[in-house]
Amino acid sequence: MSTITNSTNIFWQECQIGKPDRQKLLNQKGCVVWITGLSGSGKSTLACSLGRELHTRGKLSYVLDGDNLRHGLNKDLGFKPEDRTENIRRTGEVAKLFADAGLICVASLISPYRRDRDACRAMLPDANFIEVFMNMPLQLCEARDPKGLYKLARSGKIKGFTGIDDPYEPPLNCEKLSRKMEFVQRPLQWLDK
Numbered sequence: 001m002s003t004i005t006n007s008t009n010i011f012w013q014e015c016q017i018g019k020p021d022r023q024k025l026l027n028q029k030g031c032v033v034w035i036t037g038l039s040g041s042g043k044s045t046l047a048c049s050l051g052r053e054l055h056t057r058g059k060l061s062y063v064l065d066g067d068n069l070r071h072g073l074n075k076d077l078g079f080k081p082e083d084r085t086e087n088i089r090r091t092g093e094v095a096k097l098f099a100d101a102g103l104i105c106v107a108s109l110i111s112p113y114r115r116d117r118d119a120c121r122a123m124l125p126d127a128n129f130i131e132v133f134m135n136m137p138l139q140l141c142e143a144r145d146p147k148g149l150y151k152l153a154r155s156g157k158i159k160g161f162t163g164i165d166d167p168y169e170p171p172l173n174c175e176k177l178s179r180k181m182e183f184v185q186r187p188l189q190w191l192d193k
């Protein structure tokens, strides 16, 4: 975590071209689709499918995947609660910038803590944040275990693994529940509104 103190004497700089102009240029609404759920629940799969589908429909989108961000922007962060909180905060801020650029930003991170997800929601106008919960039971995710991480967590070789010895707080008021791939159609319908 940064030890630099909060900036002072800073002023917001407005530009002539704003979000409405960019949205008009792109013929779409900039927003954030935030996909949350356990490891192995299908977040990345859904994010990529959604991105592909949007691309096919001529909509500009960008996927922010937790695993990928941890290779760069968030490479200094681990999985302690405060690191996850900072991971989500930074990603929320980046997603907000993408939405302001007029893009449909698809963020797929475990984002296990409700408070952190709600903080990202609060960064945007209400209709611009679509929270999607990959509502897959732990047993299913563990049975998939594509990276072998649940096995390592069960044997104690990874500490603080979400769903095993670190909590996952399901959303209370998410826009969408996802259990099946066909769900990809539903955020698309929502975005078409």
Ligand SMILES: Nc1ncnc2c1ncn2[C@@H]1O[C@H](COP(=O)(O)OS(=O)(=O)O)[C@@H](OP(=O)(O)O)[C@H]1O
Pocket (backbone or CB within 6 Å): 038, 039, 040, 043, 044, 065, 066, 067, 070, 079, 083, 084, 085, 087, 088, 108, 109, 110, 111, 112, 147, 149, 158, 159, 160, 161, 162
């Ligand atoms: N301790 C622990 N707990 C959970 N996940 C772990 C852990 N250690 C490594 N991994 C791998 O990191 C990926 C999750 O990164 P995220 O940035 O999405 O996590 S978080 O939102 O900050 O909780 C996650 O990717 P997904 O499986 O795609 O979810 C894992 O591959």
Ligand SMILES: Nc1ncnc2c1ncn2[C@@H]1O[C@H](COP(=O)(O)OP(=O)(O)O)[C@@H](O)[C@H]1O
Pocket (backbone or CB within 6 Å): 037, 038, 039, 040, 041, 042, 043, 044, 045, 046, 144, 146, 179, 180, 181
């Ligand atoms: N709807 C689905 N039905 C069956 N398997 C799926 C589905 N979505 C994803 N998978 C598989 O589950 C595993 C985990 O998916 P992934 O998208 O990597 O999850 P996450 O990003 O949440 O860790 C992968 O092997 C993927 O192919």
